[in-house]
Amino acid sequence: MHPDVKALIALQAEDEIVEGIMQQLDAIAPRLAALDAVRARTIKSVNELRGTIEADDRKRVDLSQRLTDHKQRHDKNVAQLDVVKRMREATAAVSQVEMGRKVLVELEGSLRDVTNRVNEARRILGDREAELAMLDEEQVGARREIQEERDVLTVKLVEAQKARDAEAASINAPLRNKYDRIRQRRRSQSLFALLAGxxxxxxxAIPVHRRQSMSTxxxxxxxxxxxxxxxxxx
Ligand SMILES: [Zn+2]
Structure with a gap:
């Protein structure tokens, strides 16, 4: 066998090793992405919950302020009842106090509801944050394993590329360039033996005279x- 052919066969074998390692490295990315996706889902739910709590808490503060204001006004109206003398004024004052009491009860109810909601959401948030911490802890092992695999493969790739380059250096440049171009285009086996002509x-089929010239x-x-x-x- 011609030394060029022998060297090309060896080069192709080295290329297959390099490409195999590259494929293994490529396969790592989706595994990392899967870990990230799980984590992102939990973070999203934690953030949404935090947003809800913030909004409800603002409502709670606002309601509490309105309740305080209303109570003050109501107390004043109640005190006024004692000083009104005329019947018409008294009737108006009583109905104002009654209405004020109704609003008070409503405001107190709303404040209680929103406070309960905030407390419940905070409890759930605590659970979610604990879940996230647990998830991070679980992922530490998986991520370390992936990193180790990647490190091993990277070292192997450097070695394989070195071996490949050494093999390539033994082939004359025009032939090597031709092979490299075809290999880059095909990304798979690029050198084939003639089989039954x-x-x-x-x-x-390759014409007989060409086959003969290739043989000689x-x-x-x-x-x-x-x-x-x-x-x-x-
Ligand atoms: Zn062909």
């Missing part, structure tokens, strides 16, 4: 049908 990739010179040629490199085994 046909291209090993697309099975297109050891030349590596491009298949005109599918564009891969072809060589004669003997």
């Amino acid at each position: 046909a291209c090993g990739s697309c099975d297109t 010179t050891g030349a590596v040629e491009v298949c005109e049908a599918c564009g891969v490199l072809i060589y004669a085994k003997e």
